[in-house]
Amino acid sequence: MPTINSLDDLKKVREEALRKRDLKSASGQKQIIIGMGTCGIAAGARETMKAILEKIERENLTGISVTQTGCIGLCEMEPIVQVQVGDSQRITYGKVTNEIAAQIIDKHIQGGEIFKEYMINL
Amino acid sequence: MKELSLHILDIAENSVAAAASKVTIEVREDLVSDRLRIRISDNGKGIAPEKINQILDPFTTSRTTRKVGLGIPLLKAAAEICDGFLTIESIIGKGTNLIVEFRHSHIDRMPMGDLTSTILQLVISYPNINWIFIYSMNEKEFIFNDQLLKKELEGISLSEPPVLSFIRQEIESGYLSIQTPAENQKNTLKEEQKCQPSIV
Numbered sequence: 380m381p382t383i384n385s386l387d388d389l390k391k392v393r394e395e396a397l398r399k400r401d402l403k404s405a406s407g408q409k410q411i412i413i414g415m416g417t418c419g420i421a422a423g424a425r426e427t428m429k430a431i432l433e434k435i436e437r438e439n440l441t442g443i444s445v446t447q448t449g450c451i452g453l454c455e456m457e458p459i460v461q462v463q464v465g466d467s468q469r470i471t472y473g474k475v476t477n478e479i480a481a482q483i484i485d486k487h488i489q490g491g492e493i494f495k496e497y498m499i500n501l
Numbered sequence: 502m503k504e505l506s507l508h509i510l511d512i513a514e515n516s517v518a519a520a521a522s523k524v525t526i527e528v529r530e531d532l533v534s535d536r537l538r539i540r541i542s543d544n545g546k547g548i549a550p551e552k553i554n555q556i557l558d559p560f561t562t563s564r565t566t567r568k569v570g571l572g573i574p575l576l577k578a579a580a581e582i583c584d585g586f587l588t589i590e591s592i593i594g595k596g597t598n599l600i601v602e603f604r605h606s607h608i609d610r611m612p613m614g615d616l617t618s619t620i621l622q623l624v625i626s627y628p629n630i631n632w633i634f635i636y637s638m639n640e641k642e643f644i645f646n647d648q649l650l651k652k653e654l655e656g657i658s659l660s661e662p663p664v665l666s667f668i669r670q671e672i673e674s675g676y677l678s679i680q681t682p683a684e685n686q687k688n689t690l691k692e693e694q695k696c697q698p699s700i701v
Contacts, residue, residue, distance in 0.1 A: 383664070415510065417511050435665060443658070447627070
């Protein structure tokens with residue numbers, strides 16, 4: 380993994396990332412959305428997101444975008460993590476601890492398989 | 502919530518919800534005046550004057566998904582029990598400015614906690630927002646502004662591993678460079694205080 384020390388490095392990383400993205404079709408886009416409302420934060424969503432970012436960094440997982448959303452009205456199920464791979468249906472997971480977050484990345488993001496045990500049926 | 506940095510994350514989410522394109526998070530620790538001040542200001546849509554008092558009431562929220570909004574009232578209560586206060590100033594169409602202050606040494610003051618995670622997550626999650634983070638301990642100051650970085654990386658996911666590492670290290674090293682010596686100083690001070698009675 381290249382390290383960034385200057386603006387030039389940043390530009391190289393940008394070109395590399397753009398090239399990789401062009402190689403992948405749009406259907407390969409992977410998105411993780413974490414519920415970061417007051418309820419999510421109080422339930423530990425920041426630690427869940429931290430675990431996700433650490434895993435991405437540690438295992439050098441590319442092509443995953445990580446974003447946040449507010450309260451979706453399921454406060455009792457927080458921390459909530461939603462996963463969307465390409466054009467497929469967005470899956471919502473509830474009570475996602477650090478360990479479960481790591482498993483969701485392995486099974487769903489990397490393996491393409493829905494992790495049914497923690498899925499919430501909306 | 503157990504950490505001030507969790508409250509900062511929570512308040513910053515309000516700025517995001519207010520469609521801000523620029524948010525400044527300022528954390529100032531002053532051990533001389535014994536104050537801890539946090540200021541979160543944005544250029545979002547603002548809050549109407551009659552709404553500001555309502556916001557401080559726990560049974561108000563602008564959200565539609567549930568009927569209570571606890572974030573700001575919780576923080577206000579936490580500040581007030583620590584000889585502090587919370588104020589909100591806002592102009593419709595211009596933005597909102599929230600200030601919360603604590604007595605630094607108050608025994609009930611929540612610890613700062615993992616402030617770098619809070620900042621990192623906001624920077625990564627909202628690529629279209631310009632985040633400015635200012636942290637000071639006494640006279641030393643660290644400023645992180647992601648504007649240039651985001652301009653250069655336009656179109657790239659900020660959660661790409663090398664980018665993520667870079668941003669994380671920038672925030673962490675800057676924050677620690679300011680904090681560590683002062684924290685040590687504070688600890689030494691405590692040690693001295695502890696020692697005094699035994700000398701007497």
